[in-house]
Amino acid sequence: MANKHKQHADDVNDLLREFGNNVYRQRTRGEGNPISQEKLAEKAGLHRTYIGAVERGEKNLTLFNICKIALALGIQPADLMEFEEETINAISEKL
Amino acid sequence: MANKHKQHADDVNDLLREFGNNVYRQRTRGEGNPISQEKLAEKAGLHRTYIGAVERGEKNLTLFNICKIALALGIQPADLMEFEEETINAISEKL
Numbered sequence: 001m002a003n004k005h006k007q008h009a010d011d012v013n014d015l016l017r018e019f020g021n022n023v024y025r026q027r028t029r030g031e032g033n034p035i036s037q038e039k040l041a042e043k044a045g046l047h048r049t050y051i052g053a054v055e056r057g058e059k060n061l062t063l064f065n066i067c068k069i070a071l072a073l074g075i076q077p078a079d080l081m082e083f084e085e086e087t088i089n090a091i092s093e094k095l
Numbered sequence: 096m097a098n099k100h101k102q103h104a105d106d107v108n109d110l111l112r113e114f115g116n117n118v119y120r121q122r123t124r125g126e127g128n129p130i131s132q133e134k135l136a137e138k139a140g141l142h143r144t145y146i147g148a149v150e151r152g153e154k155n156l157t158l159f160n161i162c163k164i165a166l167a168l169g170i171q172p173a174d175l176m177e178f179e180e181e182t183i184n185a186i187s188e189k190l
Binding site: 012015016019043044045060061062063064066067068071072076077078079081082083088091092095 | 107110111114138139140155156157158159161162163166167171172173174176177178183186187190
């Protein structure tokens with residue numbers, strides 16, 4: 001049981017980390033000009049420390065905040081939801 | 096201020112309702128065979144009443160639950176994140 005919980009936590013962490021990387025990548029070298037965490041936070045109506053935590057994979061953020069961050073980056077919500085097959089498979093296998 | 100809060104709530108509600116419709120559509124006539132809410136809930140490791148609330152647009156669900164629902168439907172997380180331009184614009188304009 002402890003192992004099962006740990007595996008679950010690993011899967012969540014991998015997913016959140018990848019999402020954070022997607023945000024970081026789009027923010028620093030995405031379709032628009034690179035912008036700072038502060039600027040992104042301001043545009044999305046969120047706090048800079050929150051954006052920092054998202055990029056570090058520390059936030060299991062909600063649908064609405066995913067959308068706000070995407071739109072503040074000038075992209076579509078779906079554009080932030082691309083994940084490695086390995087990450088997706090690890091979650092899928094445990095469903 | 097009250098108006099601003101109301102508008103914000105409307106935008107969130109529209110987004111969640113559309114997400115719920117996406118889940119409903121995929122569940123009932125998506126790529127796989129139609130499955131019941133019960134079956135989807137079971138596959139995703141979530142409760143049936145939770146899936147019902149998601150489909151009614153009552154849940155601002157988290158990234159990980161979005162992924163679990165998508166994978167239980169046999170689709171990619173991004174596939175559930177398609178929204179009407181109008182919905183997206185309404186959120187975008189207020190950022």
